[in-house]
Amino acid sequence: IPVDDFDLVIFGGTGDLARRKILPGLYRRFCAGQMPETARIIGAARSEHDTEEFRQLVRDAIREFSTKNTCDEGQIGAFLERLDYVQVDARGSDGWDALKEMMRDGVVKAYYFSVAPSLFGDIAERLQSYGIADESARIVVEKPFGRDLDSAKKLNADLAKHFDETQIYRIDHYLGKETVQNLMAVRFGNILFEPLWNSQYVDHIQITVAETVGVGGRGEYYDRSGAMRDMVQNHLMQLLCLIAMEPPSRFDPDAVRDEKLKVIRALEPVDHHSIVRGQYEATATEPSYREDAGDPRSTTESFIALRCMISNWRWAGTPFFLRTGKKLKARTSEIAVMFKDAPHSIFGEEAGRHANVLSIRLQPNEGMTLKVTIKEPGPGGMRLVDVPLDMSFAEALGDDAEEITDAYERLIMDVIRGNQTLFMRGDEVEAAWAWTDPLIESWEKRGDMPKAYEAYSSGPEEAAMMLHREGRRWREIK
Ligand code: BG6
Numbered sequence: 001i002p003v004d005d006f007d008l009v010i011f012g013g014t015g016d017l018a019r020r021k022i023l024p025g026l027y028r029r030f031c032a033g034q035m036p037e038t039a040r041i042i043g044a045a046r047s048e049h050d051t052e053e054f055r056q057l058v059r060d061a062i063r064e065f066s067t068k069n070t071c072d073e074g075q076i077g078a079f080l081e082r083l084d085y086v087q088v089d090a091r092g093s094d095g096w097d098a099l100k101e102m103m104r105d106g107v108v109k110a111y112y113f114s115v116a117p118s119l120f121g122d123i124a125e126r127l128q129s130y131g132i133a134d135e136s137a138r139i140v141v142e143k144p145f146g147r148d149l150d151s152a153k154k155l156n157a158d159l160a161k162h163f164d165e166t167q168i169y170r171i172d173h174y175l176g177k178e179t180v181q182n183l184m185a186v187r188f189g190n191i192l193f194e195p196l197w198n199s200q201y202v203d204h205i206q207i208t209v210a211e212t213v214g215v216g217g218r219g220e221y222y223d224r225s226g227a228m229r230d231m232v233q234n235h236l237m238q239l240l241c242l243i244a245m246e247p248p249s250r251f252d253p254d255a256v257r258d259e260k261l262k263v264i265r266a267l268e269p270v271d272h273h274s275i276v277r278g279q280y281e282a283t284a285t286e287p288s289y290r291e292d293a294g295d296p297r298s299t300t301e302s303f304i305a306l307r308c309m310i311s312n313w314r315w316a317g318t319p320f321f322l323r324t325g326k327k328l329k330a331r332t333s334e335i336a337v338m339f340k341d342a343p344h345s346i347f348g349e350e351a352g353r354h355a356n357v358l359s360i361r362l363q364p365n366e367g368m369t370l371k372v373t374i375k376e377p378g379p380g381g382m383r384l385v386d387v388p389l390d391m392s393f394a395e396a397l398g399d400d401a402e403e404i405t406d407a408y409e410r411l412i413m414d415v416i417r418g419n420q421t422l423f424m425r426g427d428e429v430e431a432a433w434a435w436t437d438p439l440i441e442s443w444e445k446r447g448d449m450p451k452a453y454e455a456y457s458s459g460p461e462e463a464a465m466m467l468h469r470e471g472r473r474w475r476e477i478k
Contacts, residue, residue, distance in 0.1 A: 003416040005036045005107040009099065011090065011123055012114035013043025014054070017142065019061035022114060025409035027062050030079045034413060042102055043085045044095070054085035090119045096130040109137040110415050117144060121158030128162045138415050140169040143234050144225065149433040156426040165426060169415050174235040175422040176407030178393070179366045183242050183335070186360070186368065193358070194247070196339065199318040203355065206321045206336045207239050210328040210477045212456065214280065215302060216292045223293035226300040231324045233436045237264065240320060243335055244310055253420035257428060264431040268309045270439055277443065277450040278303035278460040280327040286455065301450045302326040305463035321474070323463065327455040329477045333362035336475050351384045367392040
């Protein structure tokens with residue numbers, strides 16, 4: 001279904017994110033027939049280009065980064081026709097009048113700030129002072145949204161001077177992932193799971209986002225963030241909220257975001273025995289984290305594991321284990337709900353212990369598996385065995401699986417539609433920092449050193465120990 005006609009301006013339109021994600025994503029929506037005939041995309045950046053050069057840059061980006069082969073050269077050409085370029089100075093006066101000239105009346109206006117957060121306030125201010133943005137205009141901002149509570153508050157305040165909260169779309173691309181949304185469908189579209197979704201039946205929950213890439217190439221940025229700021233404060237926190245929140249009364253932006261906020265606010269502080277930080281070591285051919293970061297004494301973590309507790313009636317007593325890291329054994333993201341053992345085994349001790357596990361795979365091979373216990377087939381008596389009830393989206397959807405949209409594509413279309421459900425509200429981001437800040441301060445104050453871990457392993461031994469201590473085990477990263 002095509003969205004309403006729009007003019008989308010991408011500040012930082014020649015930058016890395018625009019080339020890798022935003023523009024190829026828009027191109028795929030164009031191919032899918034979702035962009036109205038007259039919709040336009042305007043690249044805005046400091047560098048001197050004309051529209052032809054910008055189109056060439058986008059053509060190259062599509063060829064390099066568009067994974068799906070659904071379009072031919074003719075379609076690329078038609079897409080490029082929609083593109084314009086304007087040179088603007090975010091901190092000066094150049095280009096703003098020209099941009100105003102380009103914007104049409106009576107269409108949706110959206111402004112994507114794909115630039116450093118230090119420019120958010122300047123751009124927001126100019127969009128208003130030059131009369132470029134109207135009351136229904138939308139702005140889209142990217143992470144990192146601050147590096148602590150104070151800086152996030154300042155960014156929120158800078159944007160709030162010029163735009164209403166209903167106009168601000170803070171992207172966390174994890175919320176645009178198909179399986180992440182499916183998590184809500186599974187929880188709230190079925191009667192099966194919700195009655196069991198609490199500390200009475202759930203032993204614990206594991207959220208893992210493992211990557212095989214290192215930080216080479218973006219070491220400088222990463223070393224100032226670390227896994228906590230880069231991944232936990234935003235992506236893992238969002239996953240935690242969706243898995244733990246109460247059912248919202250409606251699937252609408254504020255109903256959903258109110259419930260997520262309550263989860264963040266109910267998170268207990270984490271003491272240092274419940275945090276393990278790590279740094280990957282060098283291999284025979286690849287540099288160590290510290291070499292990638294360009295600082296031989298860096299204490300930034302490329303891996304983190306945490307044990308979190310949520311203080312509310314539903315979850316009191318159920319730990320949530322979060323873990324994410326670079327250069328781990330496999331690229332895999334999953335949420336696993338580990339249920340308790342059945343209260344009594346009628347089959348006796350020899351049948352062993354069996355507990356159900358619901359695992360939701362975000363990537364790759366998006367899908368869900370429910371581990372259930374059955375009788376081992378055959379005449380060998382009442383032996384129990386665990387088998388997976390497996391649902392792979394690719395198989396379940398058949399040819400339609402190709403239709404699984406990339407997170408950015410979906411989110412940008414939601415901006416045009418004016419749907420904020422999958423975007424973070426200002427108070428959510430602040431609450432997440434309010435929980436994160438004391439943890440970071442505490443390890444900085446203690447002078448905590450990250451533990452070394454072998455590249456392409458499961459992370460530092462200490463992370464495994466954290467669960468062993470209480471008779472639990474991480475799921476294998478594979
Ligand atoms: C980004 C982080 O937000 O998410 C990166 O800055 C990380 O460090 C990336 O690699 C992971 O995203 P995805 O979609 O590949 O899981």
